Amino acid sequence: MLDFLAAIGRVFLQFLAATGRFALFTVAGLSHCVRPPFYPRLIARQMIDIGYYSLPVVGLTATFTGMVLALQAHTGFAFGAESAVATIVALSVTRELGPVIAGLMVAGRIGASIAAEIGTMRVTDQIDALSTLSTNPYKYLVVPRLIAGTLMLPLLVFVADIIGVFGGFLVAKYKLGYNPGGYIGQTFDALKSDDVWSGLAKSAVFGFIVALMGCYHGYYSRGGAQGVGTATTYAVVSASIMILLFDYVLTALFFSS
């Protein structure tokens, strides 16, 4: 019985230690984001990695998402109702599916890559080497990724919104035979700037989460190749879960009133 209680206690203490470590890592990462020195060259490189190189995968998923939405809206909800299909596609993509799907795709692509890169640096002593060369690893490794993730995901989502709505338009015009002018008009009538802004604000938070989880799990990885693999898995899974969690929280915050 005592052994059982001790095991529970150990797990609980480990959970508290991990939570505290994560909180301290987040605070340290944020505080270094606003204190010099900055590394603009590294920030630019990360922005290209996270933003430009994620464009094909995000664009592709946004296209199909918009196309599927148009089909579903037509067959499931409103046969022949052109205005309903255009509205559903536009609002779903900009408010919800654009940010979430882009966030999840970037979590898979970038979160894994950040965790693997920083994790490999950890297990090969490269992070210790940074410290011995008078370079703060937070500033050199973590801050550029946090800034790039937070800035680039909204840009990606903005592009994804346009591509997603266009995907819906293609299906509406060529498969469902809707009037193109009418569909476009309905789309603009349905969309308000708040719909787009709320999606972009969400995506900034998702970008921060993806970069933070990649950096955190990579930074604390240990045990060689297996440790790096585990860190990569944790980075993707935890970022995906947190994106869905924060999606609910932010949606409740933006639209509850």
Add this chain to the structure above:
Amino acid sequence: MSAAVKIEVRGLRKSFGPKLVLDGIDLDVRQGESLVVIGGSGTGKSVMVKCILGLLAPDAGSIKIDGVEATALPASARFNLMKKFGMLFQGAALFDSLPVWENVAFGLIQGHGMNRARAKEIAFEKLAAVGLGPEVGQLSPAELSGGMQKRVALARAIAAEPEIVVFDEPTTGLDPIMADVINDLIVKTTRGVGTTAISITHDMASTRKIADRIAMIYKGRIIWSDAADRIDRSGNAYVEQFIHGSAEGPIQMEVRAL
């Protein structure tokens, strides 16, 4: 008159969970001295060096660098203190995202704020000092052999002409000839220029070549320390067993029967 104490370690203790790794290390390293710490695997050599470098926080004890207590420094002061240090890691720890010359120039550019052009010149000078031509500077670390990586790591460690250089197993994993080349380079780049050097190794050939003084660590304590030329007359059974590489003696490896 003996030189001033550069590094003073007193009562250094460090545990990982229930495992006590450093059990009250006392050690002095004097200005311009080359101290080699010998000891078997898992005796605490690397942990001791990581505590001195501030990469690990000790549980107790004092580490003074030039008389300044280093264990309680805030992060910014710690990074400034690191400007006095150069470090050669066991696995070289070169940044694989950067070309060789930028690895060597890294501390100059990031740590000392030197402009890239001047830092690049110095990097090529240091690469030449360790016997590597300018063509190597443009390569990626992954394109180099183990011996070349160690030489690049040595060039990086001495690039900013630090006051203290730490060598972690500098010859491990190298063939005997390349190991001797590295030993010669360590002697050439540190001795006679006032650099204080701390090396940790279990390679006795390397120890004899680079040490002014030798200390032996066993079960987290310094059990013997003296001038390098007295190693063969230490009168210490642990040191005797270690330098002769004998399985018989007071040091018993924890080997489980199959």
